[in-house]
Amino acid sequence: MAGIRFFSTFAPNYAKIKEMNIDFDKCGGLVPAIVQDANTRKVLMLGYMDKEAFDKTIKTKKVTFWSRSRQCLWTKGETSGNFLNMVDIKIDCDNDTLLVQAIPDGPTCHTGTDTCWGETNDGFDLAFLKELQDFIDKRKEQMPEGSYTTSLFKDGVNRIAQKVGEEALETVIEATNGSKEKLVYEASDMIYHLIVLLTSKGLRIEDVVEELHKRHDPNWDKKRREAKARGEMK
16 A cells, blocks of 8 residues: 555535625624634634635635734735635534634644644544545545556455455564564554445445444443344344
8 A cells, every 4th residue: 555645635515605694793793713623623723703804715715814903804824824724614503603624734823833722733643534534435436547546446345355354464463473663554554445445335434433432332232132132133
């Protein structure tokens, strides 16, 4: 699987965003806009938008606020270059607070930290599995030529299943006789091919997570036996 690169695949519904009924009047023409990293889900900052800032954000795809101190529009990154590239915008149940999902070009805070709370916004957490799943879904949908993932889908489920088995065996070998670094490498290959296999069957990695969540219930085994007794599962 060497040489494969993953990227974000977002498809925001701009028509739906433009139709949001935002209550700008409730707070004197401004609404709070919470900015969240679209990949890591970390909260990056809080700003305020008026109607003009909102419209400019949609038009330019660069998150823009109304600066209360300077009393003017302010596109985040216009001086530092650390833009927030808009991915999606959602509105809360009261129509007076926005959740802006964006991909930052660099540190968000003017102090140089990743977030305005001094947190490190690294993307190397379990949330990346969803991004990887979205990437593989997109590959299956578009089937671009020259893609390793595309070639797997073209080879069919039997070949994909075989690859999962091969990578699982290599993972076991590294666990028993290899190094930690090689174990992580082979385990990564195994998980990648497993997600491809799930996708080929119309499933997602979240379906596995849901099953694991069910099993985390201390009474899971009891509930499973009861379901089998009722004939609800084999």
